Amino acid sequence: MKKGIVLITTLLLLIGLLSGCVSTGGGKNVTLVVWGDPDNQAILEDCFEALNAEFAKQHPDIKIDYQWSGSFDGLNVAMQSDSLPDLFWVQGNKSSAMAEMAENGFLLPLDKYNPDKSRFPAGAIEYATVNGKIYCSFPSFIDYALVYYNKDIFAEHGLEKPKTYDEFVNAAKTLFEAGITPFSLGGDFEWSRYWPIQVMAATLANNDLERIKSGETTGEFPEIEYVFEQFRDMCAKGYFGTPAGAMDESSAQMAFTNGTVAMIFEGTWNNSLFRDLDFEVGRFALPDNNGVRAAQSGYSNFNTYAISSKCKYPDQAYEYIDFLNSKEAQQIVADYMKSIPAVEGITVDDPALAEVSDFQTVNNNIYHVLSNVPTKSGRPQDVFISSVVADLMTNSITAKEAVNKIVEEMNR
Template sequence: MSSTKRLRVTALATGALLLAAGCGSGGGSGDPNHLKLYNDKGAWKPYFEQMAKLGEQRTGIGMEPVGYTDEPAYTAFIKSSFRTNVKPDLFTWTTGERLREIVELDQVAETTGIWSQGIEAGDLTEQLRQYYTIDGKQYCVPLNTAYWGMFYNKKVFEEHDLEPPETWDELMDAAAKLKAAGQVPFHQTTPTSLFSFVWFEQLLAGTDPELYDRLSKGRASYTDPGVVKVMEQWKGLIDKGYLTEPGDKADPADHFKSGDAAMVMSGTWFNTSMTQRGLDLGKDYGFFLVPNVNPDLPKRSLIFESGPLCSLKKAPSPESSEKYLKWWTSAEAQEKWANARGDVSANPKVKIADPELGEVAEKATSDENRLVLRYFEATPSPVLTEALSAFDKFLNEPGSYMEVLRTIQKANDRYWKQQKAGS
């Protein structure tokens, strides 16, 4: 059995077991004054609990977070809830094709009214609305917003007399200097294949963002010469020893704190992991937006994600769920949520307490950048599943990049042919 098939089978089996085990207490509470918020961010439980206290004070509705740490099991549970009476009041998801998939199953509650009111009140933006719009209607609200860049260990940079780079060549020069001194420049990925796409998306978006967009829409092939070149660049970084070893089970935040890796590419939400470890942005570490590989691009390609908070059409208490979603978008709620975690906010009214993080948010939202939807959200689910497994194989066997690209392209062809046949 292939690794991809094993992943699918394991996810479904785990989800089924969890669902069976939770039939008595799983899903929503059925009490309109007490909601259960299912999420795939188990490590954020303290922050959800802080929001629950504030939310109950302001809305009169209690909220209980139910967190998962295993993504396939979580996905399987949510999808299983579509077919059973065990349904969450609220749940987290992702935008892009994965959101479209469950909307087209006629499962997700529409939030067009919340978006219209939120934009009029200045709590939501037109720029963000497009990521929550499917066939002219909006679904879910922003749980969080994040911009991707490079976190760097200030102590390591100071030891090697380095400054945040302004160009890709400067970034590569810094990596070469660090490697020559016996320091691993970059942390490669998480202990699982969930983020195996990170360097692929950054290299491709920073080289040819138009090709990146076409690829996500089935209008380009993974064997396109431009994509092949990106894989060769990625292989070059691995061959030079610029990235940590694949299969390393250590948490990226621990690698970063210890100085084992000088830099880690991640979303601004990674700042939460840093604060949890007692580190301070601006003092112990910094953050810079990654320069384009292609210096001739008119704007910096900035990887962007916005995770949605959703409710089902057949939620246990639809009116209470909608009321809570509306409150979640308010400036008061978002200020609490963002500053508790040490992250930016989807609400433009929110003042970021950390001045360093506020500066990051200001730079990220400037006209110098072209927002590029993160690969995880931009890629259709069946293709993404194959790609995550394939990129994981590449990390362990860099010479297999053409085989990897052909494998992903087969899934890409299959998906888009099915879409055309069904249209």
């Protein structure tokens, strides 16, 4: 009899323990490892804590082990060692990386789950698509690089927000001659030193970029050469400080936020860094000499994630993708990041949104254009971002030599 009681008690204990491993829907509890973008951890951490907390409420049987480990180098090492996490952030068609991962079998196609596309514009669906298959959650916000400026410094020197490109150049000249460093530049990091060229190329070189997009990869590109010359000249004059590459990205941002410099080329993704300062911050998309302000094409990768093809729990991983595609998750991102929505039904309570939304056209992003040039072995986007921009910043090459270097790579 005692043996029977012990056996029954043991069985009840086992049932109690096992019940902790079974979800309310009858499936096993699982843990998914998710890698976020470490370069943007400072601005995204609170947002993803809120996102993951809401996901946990909706899916108590799925635990998210969220790690800020998804650097480009980290992902490359993980691919080589066959140790990718279950999910990780991707940049869609903003670079060639996701397409290469998909084509080499590292990503799980999502089409069998029939993602709801009804709320998303065609560009957002294209962002997530490689060779006709969907590989990541859809982007829900628009990002572009623009100019942030110190309104107090501008007012002290009789300057207003520039209405034309010439006014912009003259404002920088006026500030420099008054002993104010016009711009802050994170010159020792390839991306932050690139932002001025991304901004200027969209405004001043869109015709050349359209030619490249249409397959024209030889000949002269005078608009791009002009942009390169403008950047090179600003660096040589000391408009970005002396030397131009002296600061890292964080130091450059701090130089602006503490009021040391008048302007900084930055992305709308960093809006949160420029709030609640000791001076009034203004923002503007760069105008051309006809007064047309241009943004650059580009969706935010804040909430675009892919699933590893080796994920043990793909169905549960897709639940996270589906959550990121939801209006509820997008509203959480909007509340924290104050980004420009690309989908309807998302509200953003931020006075700065009117300024960052003040553009008349969306032109090409030079890096994206170069990333999509079909070449046999060339990588013009890599040569541009890692070599050409740095060489222009240090006046190591002329603007024409810089263009020729890219043309050579486009035709390799």
